[in-house]
Amino acid sequence: MSKLDQILVLDPPSDLKFKGPFTDVVTTNLKLKNPSDKKVCFKVKTTAPRRYCVRPNSGVIDPGATVIISVMLQPFDYDPNEKSKHKFMVQTIFAPPNVSDMDSLWKDAKPDDLMDSKLRCVFELPSENDKVNDVEATKAAPVMNSAKGDSTAATVPVSASLDDSELKRVLEKCKRQAAELNKLAEENRQLKDEGLRMRKVPRSDHMTSNSTSLLGREASTTSLPSLLVVIAAIFIGFFLGKFIL
Numbered sequence: 001m002s003k004l005d006q007i008l009v010l011d012p013p014s015d016l017k018f019k020g021p022f023t024d025v026v027t028t029n030l031k032l033k034n035p036s037d038k039k040v041c042f043k044v045k046t047t048a049p050r051r052y053c054v055r056p057n058s059g060v061i062d063p064g065a066t067v068i069i070s071v072m073l074q075p076f077d078y079d080p081n082e083k084s085k086h087k088f089m090v091q092t093i094f095a096p097p098n099v100s101d102m103d104s105l106w107k108d109a110k111p112d113d114l115m116d117s118k119l120r121c122v123f124e125l126p127s128e129n130d131k132v133n134d135v136e137a138t139k140a141a142p143v144m145n146s147a148k149g150d151s152t153a154a155t156v157p158v159s160a161s162l163d164d165s166e167l168k169r170v171l172e173k174c175k176r177q178a179a180e181l182n183k184l185a186e187e188n189r190q191l192k193d194e195g196l197r198m199r200k201v202p203r204s205d206h207m208t209s210n211s212t213s214l215l216g217r218e219a220s221t222t223s224l225p226s227l228l229v230v231i232a233a234i235f236i237g238f239f240l241g242k243f244i245l
Contacts (some may be wrong), residue, residue, distance in 0.1 A: 006117045007040055008061070008092055009033040013117075016071060016088060020125045022078045030069040030119075032090065034061040039095035041105060044069060048086045051076070058102060060095055078123060086121035 011031040018026045034040045043058040053072040061067050071088070092115045099105060 003112065004115045006090075006092065006115045007034070007036050007094075008042065008090065008115075008117070009035055010090060010117055010119070012119070014119055015122045016119050017122045017124060018073045020078055020123065022073070022123070023075055025075060026073045028071050028073075030071055030088075030090075031066055032061060032069060033066040034063060037063045039063065039099075041093050041095045041099065041102065042067075043091045043106060044071075045089045045091060046086065047088075050074075051086065060099065073121075078125070080125065084121050084123050088119045088121070089116050090119070091116045 009032075011033070016028055016030065018028055020026065030044075032042060040061045041059070042061060044054050046052050046054070051074055053074070055070050055072075056067070057069075059067065093105070093109050093113055096105070
């Protein structure tokens with residue numbers, strides 16, 4: 001049985017290019033696209049595992065989906081006369097219906113079920129034009145930063161003035177609220193005074209009525225003995241008249 005062709009579409013298809021200088025980490029991307037209607041498991045291998053960091057280095061790609069692999073070359077002393085012998089291989093296999101243990105899947109996979117693609121690493125130094133552009137970009141960066149600083153400095157007074165105006169509005173609002181509270185307190189005090197006066201008026205009326213009733217009682221009390229004297233005089237006169245006659 002012949003070996004299966006790679007089902008994934010790789011971009012780039014054959015070369016992974018790394019552009020120097022190589023005094024810092026250099027990253028290049030590898031796209032893996034699954035054009036089939038099945039899930040595909042993949043694994044990325046390299047002949048120089050200590051020189052590269054690959055994220056992600058394995059996984060599952062859904063039908064029609066694309067995964068971007070970041071390949072990071074670690075810093076090293078580059079020798080233009082030395083030809084790169086580093087290579088990468090993308091190994092794939094159709095995912096079973098229920099895949100859970102990826103290690104067991106790759107360990108138990110049959111060689112006829114595996115598909116792979118190989119890529120070689122290419123190191124490139126920047127050209128003179130690229131160096132000039134980098135220098136110009138480096139010079140332009142401080143100018144842009146200073147312009148940003150000036151714009152920031154220019155916006156500071158505006159924000160400060162905005163803060164002052166906001167503070168004035170808050171103070172005015174506090175003054176208005178304080179005046180309203182004082183007004184309400186004055187109205188409350190007036191209502192209390194009126195309540196006290198209303199309570200005193202019925203009490204005086206009651207006292208007046210009580211005094212009037214007391215005077216009436218005193219008058220009736222004083223008139224009662226006089227009436228008794230008159231009645232007594234009539235009876236005395238009546239009896240005296242009978243005895244005389």
